Amino acid sequence: MTSPHPSRARISVIGAGPGGLTCARILQRHGLAVTVHDRDTGPDSRNQGGSLDLHADNGQIALRAAGLLDEFFELARPEGQEMRQMDPTGAITFHQVPAHDETFKPEIDRGLLRDLLLGSLTPGTVDWGRTLHHISGPAEGPRRLHFTDGTTAETDLVIGADGAHSRVRPAVSPAAPEYSGVSFLEAWFDDVDDRHAEIAELVGRGGAHVADGERAMFAQRNGGDHIRVYLIQRVPADWIRGSGLTPQDTEGIRALLLDRYADWSPRLLRMITDNDGPYVDRPILALPVPHTWDHHPTVTLLGDAAHLMPPLGVGVNLAMLDAADLAAALSEAATVENAIRSYEKTMLPRSAETARLLEGGAEQLLAVDDRPA
Known part of the structure; x- marks a missing residue:
């Protein structure tokens, strides 16, 4: 042809x-x-x-x-x-604020x-x-x-x-696609300025990133008064089921996360404990x-x-x-x-x-x- x-x-x-x-x-x-x-x-x-x-x-x-x-x-x-970098105590180590234009x-x-x-x-x-x-x-x-x-x-x-x-x-x-060895677990927060004011203040108008070499979290302001948080871990691709849980077991996953992030600031841990609805597992592929x-x-x-x-x-x-x-x-x-x-x-x-x-x-x-x- x-x-x-x-x-x-x-x-x-x-x-x-x-x-x-x-x-x-x-x-x-x-x-x-x-x-x-x-x-x-x-x-x-x-x-x-x-x-x-x-x-x-x-x-x-x-x-x-x-x-x-x-x-x-x-x-x-x-x-x-706007971008904020914090350490696990919640202290800001880097803060970039965009010019108005x-x-x-x-x-x-x-x-x-x-x-x-x-x-x-x-x-x-x-x-x-x-x-x-x-x-x-x-x-x-x-x-x-x-x-x-x-x-x-x-x-x-x-x-x-x-x-x-x-x-x-x-x-x-x-x-x-192949699994990278790193996985995101997504959490949602709605009506953040009223219902999650402390998290909204922590994140600001853009994004906030925290890492300790083994674990991380990235929180991002979305439109419509929403924030999405991504809990980032180096884990097997099937880490949830490998822990004896299912993706629908929000409380079980939360307890596991609180143990893994136990030495982080209580302010940051609210991004694990206060989310609205279930987590969403997102293994990173390439x-x-x-x-x-x-x-x-x-x-x-x-x-x-x-x-x-x-x-x-x-x-x-x-x-x-x-x-x-x-x-x-x-x-x-x-x-x-x-x-x-x-x-x-x-x-x-x-x-x-x-x-x-x-x-x-x-x-x-x-x-x-x-x-x-």
């Missing part, structure tokens, strides 16, 4: 996260048709998670290409750039960012409730998407924007470094599907920059295959370099900060 011109191609994005939606938005701005398939049953079917910082040198570049940068700044929280990496809630991107798309762009099972068809195309509900769809280009456990990735690479693949003329990847890395403020920014680069390549190339070659020529070296810099980075979250106060 001869690779079609992008304007005549059936383009399928798998995954309606920030990367997939950014790609779809920019493609539509260039007059290219696209369909996004997502496993969620609708835009409000689940909580989208915590807060993201979008950087001026990648995430914001993508939003500018999407024509959404001004709208982003209307929704973003520049004050979220600082816009390098303002925060935005994931849900607000998703709504912004969704609202910018042509109605009907996202095909909800469609979980991809696998891809078939010859490498030169057309490809067939097989969904778990038994339906199929034919396409000329598959863009895998479906995250860590991508169903698109196996079409180009055998690589699978793809092998570097993760590359041989060129395929009808399939490519972006974001975590392409280069899953430790959560150090890079992932969503790289995903959105990938999306902008891929959409730009498709708008300029004579064929889909040429566009993929052009995109991967830029994306793969960039992601490999970043992955090397962040390799083992989950361990950095446990390290004691030695910056002066």
